[in-house]
């Protein structure tokens with residue numbers, strides 16, 4: 001029994017065959033899927049999907065590259081109200097993105113400032129509601145400014161908010177300051193790429209209870225589906241690969257990561 005802790009089921013890439021996608025996941029032993037929101041509309045769509053399909057839970061939040069689309073002054077209030085819904089389990093995905101250029105035509109510093117404002121507001125709400133957060137972080141290749149700024153901000157919430165740093169691709173040393181504050185990381189299909197040697201090392205060495213599995217569907221399909229549309233059933237391939245790296249059985253890895261996800265997202 002596995003949990004795909006990060007999929008974008010509201011993506012239009014799934015609009016034609018979502019029911020089949022979820023059935024294939026269940027058949028592959030991926031019995032629960034956390035479907036991640038990236039803006040207000042997308043969050044609402046995810047809630048609908050969670051209502052429609054028993055294995056699906058939803059998160060709600062504003063992704064750092066979507067902040068310029070938010071015109072509603074009551075956007076944060078909307079996120080708060082959604083938590084009255086039993087299948088909304090976290091705020092996400094939120095965070096900082098220094099990879100993409102400003103999407104609103106503003107200066108780099110103003111754009112980053114704005115991202116931080118949205119990030120902090122959503123972290124404050126998570127602390128107040130005592131719900132976990134799903135974090136997106138992306139540096140420009142070879143840089144670490146985004147990770148450093150993120151660590152500064154999240155350190156202000158130590159003990160009040162628990163986060164997962166999704167699609168983690170760095171070294172264990174880079175993850176350590178976050179892990180030390182009680183946060184988790186999660187691995188996508190990138191962990192199955194033969195070129196991702198450093199990431200294999202992270203997946204091999206990280207303590208068993210400090211990570212979860214995800215697909216980031218429809219993106220990042222694992223080997224042997226690389227380049228194709230990714231779907232939650234493929235969590236199994238990533239799980240099998242990481243189990244092999246760690247020298248444990250798939251059953252053991254599934255059981256530990258599922259338990260971690262159940263406790264992180266407070267799933268019953």
Ligand SMILES: [Zn+2]
Pocket residue numbers: 006008036093216
């Ligand atoms: Zn995502």
